[in-house]
Amino acid sequence: MKNRQSAGRAKCRPVDFEVDWEIMETNGHYYLGRIFDAGRGETTGQPLLYDPADLTTHAIIVGMTGSGKTGLCLNLMEEAALAGVPALMIDPKGDITNALLHFPELAPADFLPWIDAGQARRAGKTVEQAATETAARWRQGLAEWDIAPERLRALQEAVHFTVYTPGSQAGVPVSILASLKAPAIPWENDRELPREKVSSTVTALLGLLGFKNVDPIRSREHILLANIFERAWSQGQDLDLAELIMQVQTPPFDRLGIFEVNTFFPDKERFALAMTLNNILAAPTFQSWIEGQPLDVQGLLYTAGGQPRHSIFTIAHLNDDERMFFVTLLFSAVETWMRGQGGSPSLRALVYFDEIFGYLPPISNPPAKPTLLRLLKQARAFGVGLVLATQNPADVDYKALANAGTWFIGKLQTDQDKQRLLDGLTGAAVELDRGQYDALLSSLGRRVFLLHNVHAARPLLFQTRWAMNYLAGPLTRAQIPALNALAGAAPPAAPPVQPAASQPVPVARPQQPVEATSSTTRPAAPAGVVEYFLPVNVLLPAGTPAGELFYRPVLLAQARVRFLNRKYNLDHETQQTVIVPEPDRRGVVQWGDFTTLPLDSRTLPDQPAAVARFAPLVEPLTDARLVKALAADFQDWVYRTAEAWVKANEALQVYAGPDVPEESFRQLCALAAAGRQEAEAAKVAAAFAQKREGLEQKMVREQRELAGDEVELAQRKREETVTHAETILSLFGRRRRSLSTSMTKRRMTEKARSDVEESEEALAGLEGELAALDEEEAQALAGVAARWANTATQTSEIPVRPYKKDVTVEMFGVAWLPYYLVEAAGPVREIPGFEPGQNAPIP
DSSP, rough: OOOOOOOOOOTTTSSSBBBOOHHHHHOOOOEEEEEEEETTTEEEEEEEEOGGGGGGGEEEEEOTTTTTTTHHHHHHHHHHHTTTTEEEEESSSGGGGGGGGGOOTTTTTGGGGGGHHHHHHTTOOOOOHHHHHHHHHHHHHHHHHTOOOOHHHHHHHHHHEEEOOOOSSBBBEEGGGGGGSSSSOOTTOOOOHHHHHHHHHHHHHHTTTTOOOOOTOOOOOHHHHHHHHHHHHHHOOOOOHHHHHHHHOOOOOSSSOOOOHHSSSOOHHHHHHHHHHHHHHSSGGGGGGSEEOOOOOHHHBBBBTBBEEEEEOOOSSSSSHHHHHHHHHHHHHHHHHHHTTTOOOOEEEEEEEEEOOOSSSSSSOHHHHHHHHHHHHGGGGTTEEEEEESSSSSOOTTGGGOOOEEEEEEEOOOOHHHHHHHHHHHHHHHHOOHHHHHHHHHTOTTTTTEETTTTSOOEEEEEOOOSSOOOOOOOOOOGGHHHHHHHHHOOOOOOOOOOOOOOOOOOOOOSSSTEEEEEESSOOOTTTOOEOOOOOOOOOEEEEEEEEOEEEEEEOOOOOEEEETTTTEEEEEEEEEEESSSTTTTTOOOGGGGEEOOOGGGGGSOOOOOOOOEEOTTTTOOOOOHHHHHHHHHHHHHHHHOOEEEEEEETTTEETTTTHHEEEEEEEHHHHHHHHHHHHHHHHHHHHHHHHHHHHHHHHHHHHHHHHHHHHHHHHHHHHHHHHHHHHHHTSSSOOOOOHHHHHHHHHHHHHHHHHHHHHHHHHHHHHHHHHHHHHHHHHHHHHHHHHHHHTTEEEEEEEOOGGGGGEEEEEEEEEEEEEEESSSSSEEEEEEETTTTOOOOO
């Protein structure tokens, strides 16, 4: 493409640059046709190039039969293929299968198989003559629209084309079982989307069963099925129809709302719903719905090698209920896939629906409509564009189409259709000049369309280009195998049948021989009795010849017991499992003789091994009344015998449940005792501190008295010395001092010395008392430590019984226990195929 101007152009306007048609470069835009001059009533030479980014705001194509609508739609898909944009195309009439009829050589032999022999005969021509003329007409038409054979070859190689036929083996069949698998959507962060998927899936399924205008709020059937799906999917568990039928009969929950399940939806009525579901599963024609390509959107958009795909789902052979069922599942799968992608401003994929009549009505709410509405609102953010076509503009919800950015409007059947379309566009908040649009629509002829694009400044008229694909008209189912062979799209090889996962088998083993009445058909359990299948998780011993699997019925019971005691801070759960190989026919069971390791119900398969024989059911397993009585007896036995032992230290008031190891419990006791010891030691220390303070105060007083006594003794000694000196001098003088005075001083000195010695003795005594007090305190603290250390070791165990309301029966019913039948030298031997504790089944 050679630009004449550097300035850009408005989207969908006549191009202001020259197109080099030899190499057919369109600068990433879609070549849909040429501008039509309404005033002159002819097509101009200016090509109309459409920006594919506008498709992220979706496109609506409206036109009556013969308007060229199908040609325009196929042109749009051809351009998307050349651009490498993958697409899912829903074909209700068989026209869109023409997307595989591209013949780069334009040879008559290529057209020959697709010529309508009846039409050729009515024209007075042979099929060969009609093929030759058609090839010539196509060559001329492509040349007139400047489309070279190289562009056809590019189309043939751009994407991988496949025609799918849901519910039929004519094309590549589609398995709907993937639609019942748990979607990869996190429930924790956003429950709205997965619940919407649940609702649309259940509504589609009920529609297939013949339920019309199902209200998700009022329909018991919808509420029950929706709860079953939500419970399974929120836990990451897949569903299939067989499991769904079983859960309808025995729901995996006790209540719906505040009512018990049997009050909300009685057992007999649930059985009728299960029978209706089973009729579909049992019908031979339904096998085509569960075989073939999974409804995996990523795999439908791209091959394993990463090549884009254009996947066409032709549903012309289905009745209305089946069409609605499949379209709803497909839209739901697209929504789930879309939410798993990152945001994208560019076009990532297209979803094209050739006729939306009945799927987007203005008033009613068919199963596919809610999902389609969400896609119209949200797909743009993920780069997914919707292209919706209809030839019936009177029965379309125009408000729902307000998000559509592009409208291609062709010739309409009546003026009433035109006015209804204009009313709808105006009501959908599309900005338009009604008078201008009315005049433009009135001027439309065959293959001339009015283009209204919110990204463009004004509406345009254009004539669609010649389709690169041969428009042979609706193709029949008989032609689809040849059509897929033409595109190299063979049905996928059926995967090898895998043996069903076996379930865990009880410890005890029946001792009776294999009955001659055993059968390859599993005996039916009575209504209301749940069946379980225990896995084969034990290999045959080395050197043992491979044997046939043989199932014996046993009675399986498992209860979950919760022990709750606030005093002991106990909240503990345990399981009690019993497998009774041959229950007494009278319905009497000594439960304690048959205990075994608990089973994980989530790992139990819902079917036995694919190839096996079964022993017959015998009483009491054939009597639903006796089985129900046994279930009540089992629950009562668990309540009476179940105990949880609590580790206890009553003195410290420390308790621990069975889950706490002995060493950890001892540490808890030691910590509690240390705390008690620290508190008591603080009290003892405080008492001795008070005594020590009293002694220290006495010592201070004695020290003051000693100091005074020492001062007084020194003074008395000086007085006595002076008095003795004066007495001696008086013997030589005239004045004589009496000896009695000297003796008095002597007595006073001795008394002062005695006081000093007394104070020193008192201080020494107080110091002894203080040392004794320290020793006594140390002994008291040591006694405290020893006493609490001993208390920490005084432990016991206390039994705790459950409340009856806390005994829940998780599993109760008939379980099929597998054995290997090994025939070596001698009689046939039964070798157990299950060992308790071996949870992983053998593949």
